[in-house]
């Protein structure tokens with residue numbers, strides 16, 4: 001299949017959706033660049049599917065504007081939107097063969113029969129299902145169905161592709177394999193893609209940018225590495241990767257945990273209650289004794305959880321605050337590990353101490 | 360180790376004999392559980408049918424003969440009855456599809472709770488007897504009945520329409536009684552159609568009309584087939600409604616059986632009629648199953 005014609009940007013403004021008194025989406029704005037792979041990441045019920053359904057035209061919002069390449073499509077019926085969609089359960093037509101499924105969008109567009117054959121064949125090739133054209137849908141495995149759905153959504157070279165948790169029904173190995181395949185496919189075809197998932201790993205693996213959704217609003221939108229390194233809210237910090245939170249009081253621009261003065265490179269306001277978010281792999285054991293170094297916290301060693309390649313342990317630093325520390329299982333780290341109940345000290349680099357609003 | 364408890368057998372398979380014995384025992388257990396049901400089926404269905412079949416092979420003097428079957432082929436009136444019966448069954452089935460498909464479609468698109476109320480309305484007539492409903496139609500449709508009075512008063516027709524005592528009357532009465540048998544399975548199969556499939560077809564560029572013809576209709580066929588089979592088979596054996604609504608002018612197979620049995624007390628001939636109806640019904644069911652049923656069952660239960 002040829003590369004798509006010019007991919008188009010999407011501009012979403014002020015989308016609002018209520019079901020009765022319940023607000024599902026609140027004045028949502030989102031810009032997706034042409035050819036970008038953007039992921040909507042959020043817990044179940046955060047409104048991801050609703051937003052996709054609004055984009056595809058199956059749910060009518062109460063207000064808002066959707067522009068694709070400058071054209072307003074908010075009032076267009078679904079079959080005129082020319083947006084490809086991969087459904088969570090694939091939604092393949094069970095009464096048609098694989099080829100007929102893929103030919104369906106072309107037949108609707110009255111593509112000449114010879115072209116249909118050619119394009120279906122190359123679409124099958126694209127998803128590596130050559131020779132499966134005559135199979136019926138119920139003769140395919142989950143991964144194969146997934147590919148047929150993908151081929152069907154892309155064969156008509158739509159300007160936008162939407163995918164709603166397309167890999168969630170696959171087992172882990174296949175899912176990771178398909179993630180890479182999808183990413184490669186996107187790189188070679190370059191269509192503007194909005195991808196929905198509740199799996200943060202998947203989002204980080206695949207996306208150009210991630211929009212973290214919570215309660216019908218976008219909490220933060222950024223590149224995966226920026227999102228991981230600089231979460232702005234408690235929710236984002238806990239939803240993407242693991243985090244421990246230390247409640248801090250800021251006085252004169254300096255964060256304090258109990259009587260320990262902490263340092264951070266994050267910008268701080270002059271006062272107020274905040275949470276210091278710390279990634280487990282950034283927590284280090286500090287040498288016993290001596291007050292040297294910054295962000296040294298005293299604590300008591302807790303349980304160690306062995307996880308194969310790495311281990312995690314929880315450290316009680318008082319006031320019921322627990323820090324999680326993670327490191328790789330190497331001989332030296334394992335050998336130096338304190339015993340449970342032992343008093344220890346940990347350190348956190350100033351650049352790894354992130355401040356988020358106390359939620 | 361397990362091996363201490365294992366009995367190696369001649370052909371070497373681990374516990375092969377034990378497992379096979381267990382499998383056999385399970386089969387017998389299942390059979391034992393089924394046997395009361397099977398005994399009832401035997402006594403209530405197979406034995407009477409066998410008896411019916413046997414009766415049909417004896418003439419009035421009790422001598423074995425094919426006379427009863429020969430008569431069915433030789434006498435024109437029997438052939439006429441046979442044709443009428445199928446004409447009515449086909450017409451009723453056709454009218455049921457025309458009325459029932461849109462009804463089931465509408466119900467399937469409504470929110471579940473409202474659809475439930477609609478279904479109760481569809482089922483409501485079931486709560487009164489067929490006899491009562493048929494007489495009600497007679498009252499409504501007779502020459503000076505409600506419908507004809509209205510039509511003439513409104514000046515739509517000058518002469519009262521002959522709704523009853525003819526083919527039309529039988530079809531109206533039977534359609535009314537049989538419609539739920541089509542609507543219920545059809546509604547169930549329409550409800551089970553994946554909404555995302557329809558969304559996908561729109562998303563892929565099908566207009567709503569194209570989506571209906573290319574996706575919804577094919578996916579509703581299994582329900583339609585079971586409804587059609589039910590209506591068709593039931594209409595073949597209808598008795599009360601054609602007897603009353605046909606005014607004696609439309610004679611269906613079941614009425615013929617009744618006449619032969621009670622009027623002429625010719626059990627052999629009546630049995631032969633019964634056997635022919637049964638065999639024809641089975642053949643039709645077989646044809647449906649062969650042409651549509653198996654394909655529908657295999658290909659469309661993909662989910």
Ligand SMILES: Nc1ncnc2c1ncn2[C@@H]1O[C@H](COP(=O)(O)OP(=O)(O)O)[C@@H](O)[C@H]1O
Nearest residue numbers: 019022024042043044045046047048049050051
């Ligand atoms: N048709 C509907 N009627 C009422 N509430 C709905 C409807 N569809 C979705 N919701 C509600 O909207 C919220 C968001 O749903 P959804 O968009 O499916 O979330 P997600 O895909 O992120 O899991 C949920 O709380 C859900 O219960």
Ligand SMILES: [Mg+2]
Nearest residue numbers: 048049050164
């Ligand atoms: Mg969802």
